[in-house]
Amino acid sequence: EPEVTQTPSHQVTQMGQEVILRCVPISNHLYFYWYRQILGQKVEFLVSFYNNEISEKSEIFDDQFSVERPDGSNFTLKIRSTKLEDSAMYFCASTLVRVLGNQPQHFGDGTRLSIL
């Protein structure tokens, strides 16, 4: 069964540095998402992406964040200048159609981001 893959599994970065988290969604999927989960807290929506543009973003997704689908297969999340509070597990998800009635979102294993 096809899977969403995320790399790296763990990223350690100094505060203020840029970080790029990578995701390869399932190949025929059209909608892509990033979520994050701070330790001990709920999974939170960050951004959704369709047709090469952001379709929705949350309050968390400020100017420090950006997403890109540079080559038709990868889907990246960039944090320009990391802060301590960016430490979290970041999940990528993809789905074939936006209306979820028949198509669930498929999640990757996540990238654990640790900011020092």
Add this chain to the structure above:
Amino acid sequence: AQRVTQPEKLLSVFKGAPVELKCNYSYSGSPELFWYVQYSRQRLQLLLRHISRESIKGFTADLNKGETSFHLKKPFAQEEDSAMYYCALSGRDQGGKLIFGQGTELSVKP
């Protein structure tokens, strides 16, 4: 406000006992409700969605619009059911994003 509430952080039962993981939601439109499960060191996986009304691994969940609830139930818990369970909501006007509850850790003891 759009919100999903799972009141229990941890639910501990013995093998063979019935299980009910509670989920309440707040949403102004017509929501779609889901249960996701995360087994130890594995990814989030879809367990159930309300529109399919199916039973997966013995689990069922019924959407109660009057009580705005979507509780997950299983009559006889198994040790392999031990995992984190997340209730999630999506609405047709939300671009497909999922709003998650805090999660409930289910621990099934032998």
